[in-house]
Amino acid sequence: NIQDRKEEAFQYPLNVVEVGEGEIDPEVWGRNFPMEYDLFVKTELDYGETEYGGSTPYSKLEKVPAMKRIWNGYSFAVDHNEERGHYYAAIDQANTQRTKIVDQPGACANCHAAEVPALIEKMGWADFNRTPYNELKPSLMTGSSCADCHDPETMDLRITRPAFKNAMAARGIDLEQATRQEMRTYVCAQCHVEYYFKGEDKLLTFPWTKGLSIDNIDEYYEEIDFADWTHKETGAPMLKMQHPEFEMWSSSIHARSGVACADCHMPFIRQGSVKVSDHWIRSPLTHVNESCQTCHQWDEKELEERVLEIQHKTAALLRSSEEAIVDAIDTIAEARSAGISDDDLAGAMKLQRRASLRWDFVSSENSTGFHSPQEAARILGDSMNLARQAQIAALLAER
């Protein structure tokens, strides 16, 4: 009978050690779950580049020079690389220029170290976020741990990051009611989301109360009149978007169909006589058969081509909208040097901001459009339209 078998299954993982609540060392958890552990540690490996992703941390600024112009005046214009495996979460954050040339708050650490939940427990939410990152840095050793996603007691998936809990509560969603399938996405949504630091206490916050689409997010930031930085060439109050994988996915056919992040990024794989979740979280393009084929009966090559066709179209739109935004920046800057006042350029600057944050939403979303093809194209269309209107507004201001 199934009940018994489930007990069996539960015994099956060798319970060689008692994993305590506070335990974050993956090696210790790994003694009970060697198969998952052996896969998990592979996130340290560099499996190379895919057409638009992969684990080689090349400089995105060199690959897409327009970024330096679009982010001019912000630390992202100085250092921003292709992201890689979870193993590097704490390391890459510690080494980026973005934590060196800027005094970042502890809030940065929320998604970059397994020590965080304990620190928050000790210091309290506000204190933790507001404390300078460099003060916390010494205690941020473990980039990623089983404890981030699992309850050591039951191995259930669990949410360990307050920002996600708060954001979902604000949307009236009770995480206690989450199904197992939903948790297979929510554990990722703790970190793979757009965010900002709220108020003096730099509280890590997700801008979701109006909804998850880029238009809702734009509206949200407008309402609280928020800006990440001032554009160096135009003086526009700008917004930076970061890794909105969860938000983009939410608008997709896959989301509508109940397909979770883990379905594609942690597919079940056969290990000896059992199926385990592939804890080597990475680009599905390195293993489309496991990631896609159970649901899509197409061969490996065809599946890869489907992804690439979607990505090529997205990439072409990204390049066009970068051109449009850079043209807008040039035209506004020209108008400035021609002595046009900030007031007369206010409209143009607002349009630049709106174009830029839309492009950024797709550009910093790491699937190059795959997570929601039509939505990504729609957003870039709006971005180009707004950028060209910014240019037009500046030209008209000059008359």
Added chain:
Amino acid sequence: NIQDRKEEAFQYPLNVVEVGEGEIDPEVWGRNFPMEYDLFVKTELDYGETEYGGSTPYSKLEKVPAMKRIWNGYSFAVDHNEERGHYYAAIDQANTQRTKIVDQPGACANCHAAEVPALIEKMGWADFNRTPYNELKPSLMTGSSCADCHDPETMDLRITRPAFKNAMAARGIDLEQATRQEMRTYVCAQCHVEYYFKGEDKLLTFPWTKGLSIDNIDEYYEEIDFADWTHKETGAPMLKMQHPEFEMWSSSIHARSGVACADCHMPFIRQGSVKVSDHWIRSPLTHVNESCQTCHQWDEKELEERVLEIQHKTAALLRSSEEAIVDAIDTIAEARSAGISDDDLAGAMKLQRRASLRWDFVSSENSTGFHSPQEAARILGDSMNLARQAQIAALLAER
């Protein structure tokens, strides 16, 4: 009762009459295939409007006034309605202002009457196309017939329209080799495609030699330096796109997956104990269960919502690009009246043309983006970008 149903299964089809090669009267074919016939004749019914389609021939010009500006100077700006069932193919063509205020060639009739293949046989290809539509009109009685798609001998699907044969041959595709599944799309592609009338003989031609995407088609028309009309307000040499269902579908995931027009528009339905193809060709939104559920496990409401979500996003982009194109027209027209020369406005006009034909490709494609969601959004993004650049070019020309 079942007894009968079991017999039915064997008695069908009833070979009551010999259908000759020249026979185009559906009623005659129908004696052998009453089930298909009874469904076929329903294309005369008005089943009402869907959100963006349906069979009520309302004026598109009234629904989208911007069309009058974008097509200004062309007969489409005078009369263009939502299309309806095949029954009306000859009737609507005879009654549209587009055949009254313009002397159209016989080429128009190619896709609008079942008498056409016989006429071509009699008159010859060039003669048929070049002869004035009004001369042929009296002999164009039957909007649609079984003979358009079926071989009376075998009932196999067949291609009866030369333009499609020529276009495919030019692309090096041998229709003799077409599979049954491909024929389930090709019979529709005889008519549901973009076209133009080539040379003095007005030969019906499909612009496909460079490929089926809008960018290939744009290139094709550039190379032969073709224009449908001259824009009344700007003087730009313009291109009109018409019902490129086949071209749009070709870029889709459904096409990649081998899903044919007939799979969705002529799903198999049970009549008693036999399954027949639903010959009441219409919007799948009126019967999503039969149309989609063979392949998609979702319930009726969810399937409808998936279509609508795609269409709403496409419609929003259509409206934005109409605004952009109208702004471009205004700005170029202004520049003209400010005395700027055609030479100085050549660039702006070329941009207007390119923006306009891209918008038209999606606008005149009758699925409101559903046939290829990402591609439709991509094209409209380019359209907006080009339209705004046209506006900028005109403004700069004025300096």
Added chain:
Amino acid sequence: MHCNCRERGYIKWTLLFLAACLGLIAGLSGFTFYYAQGTSYLQDDPVACKNCHIMREHYDVWVRTSHHSAATCNDCHTPRDFLGKYMVKAVNGWNHSVAFTTGNFPEPLKIKSFNRDIVQNACLNCHQDVTGLMGAGLNGENIDCLHCHSHVGHHRRK
């Protein structure tokens, strides 16, 4: 996995009898159940399912799946235990016969939750070894096999 045939035959006939009576009570002639071959439900031979032409597509595809050699229709569509097995056979056999007779059912056919749960358990029954770990912890809430494997019995898509 396979049971003692004499035993099965016995249960089969009692249920056929029961079902037939039900038929009369329902005012429908037992002829319906018989002629529509609802009795097929009481057999395990997939060919029996095919007695209804509307099951034929599923049969034809099943023949080509990896499960052809591994699982029959009833291995996936009826519970393991006897009583459950024959109750379900009687219920489905009856409902579907009536549906078939009246021609009153939606097409394409779509599995209902009652039968979907039976299938899910069938998967677990045969595959609990390989999927044992997938159940580890996680509130005992089983993952939905059909979310990824709905095609295994007979692909849905053309």
